[in-house]
Amino acid sequence: MPSLIVEPPNTQCFIMDRDDRKRNKNIGKNFMCRLQCMFSHSSSSESRLSLEDTQQWSQSLEKILLKQYYGLATFRNFLKSEYSDENIEFWLTCEDYKKIKSSFRMSSRAKKIYEQFIKAESPKEINIDYHTREQIKRNVKTPTMHCFDDAQKIVYGLMERDSYPRFLRSDIYRTLLESLAADAMKG
Numbered sequence: 001m002p003s004l005i006v007e008p009p010n011t012q013c014f015i016m017d018r019d020d021r022k023r024n025k026n027i028g029k030n031f032m033c034r035l036q037c038m039f040s041h042s043s044s045s046e047s048r049l050s051l052e053d054t055q056q057w058s059q060s061l062e063k064i065l066l067k068q069y070y071g072l073a074t075f076r077n078f079l080k081s082e083y084s085d086e087n088i089e090f091w092l093t094c095e096d097y098k099k100i101k102s103s104f105r106m107s108s109r110a111k112k113i114y115e116q117f118i119k120a121e122s123p124k125e126i127n128i129d130y131h132t133r134e135q136i137k138r139n140v141k142t143p144t145m146h147c148f149d150d151a152q153k154i155v156y157g158l159m160e161r162d163s164y165p166r167f168l169r170s171d172i173y174r175t176l177l178e179s180l181a182a183d184a185m186k187g
Contacts, residue, residue, distance in 0.1 A: 051180040057173070061156075061164045065091070074176065078167045086124035087155045087163065090117045094152045098145050110143035118151065128154050 064071035079085040100106045139147035
């Protein structure tokens with residue numbers, strides 16, 4: 001009868017943690033390579049990603065979402081790597097929705113947003129309370145540009161308190177900062 005070798009649980013956890021760190025570091029490096037390829041095609045200096053811009057992302061989530069194209073792309077990729085990009089997708093969809101002028105188009109788009117993000121068990125269901133979900137269900141019947149505002153505020157708060165701090169600690173963000181700092185030191 002073959003003997004069964006059992007490793008102590010903490011050794012296994014250490015191996016898994018080390019492997020996770022290595023994988024996350026590689027994700028960060030791979031993402032940095034993709035970013036450099038994306039950004040190297042731009043010729044003007046103001047459209048290039050700078051260390052200063054990247055450092056500003058740590059000031060607030062708003063700096064990433066509203067002020068920085070590259071910050072948004074990086075944050076989005078981080079969320080995708082964690083399989084939690086429904087919040088940013090919903091938030092961005094709401095921002096686009098608010099720009100709609102046609103009432104017919106607004107009605108059609110509101111229904112799509114509801115089906116995709118709000119409805120229970122929808123493909124990209126966001127984490128909102130029952131009351132807000134029911135209010136939106138009623139609002140979608142006669143939509144206005146503000147019918148998703150409450151859910152959008154909730155989602156922004158979730159990203160600000162949960163995803164954003166994790167992003168700042170992530171290997172993706174740290175590797176990007178380190179690489180840009182090294183480039184700045186070179187010249």
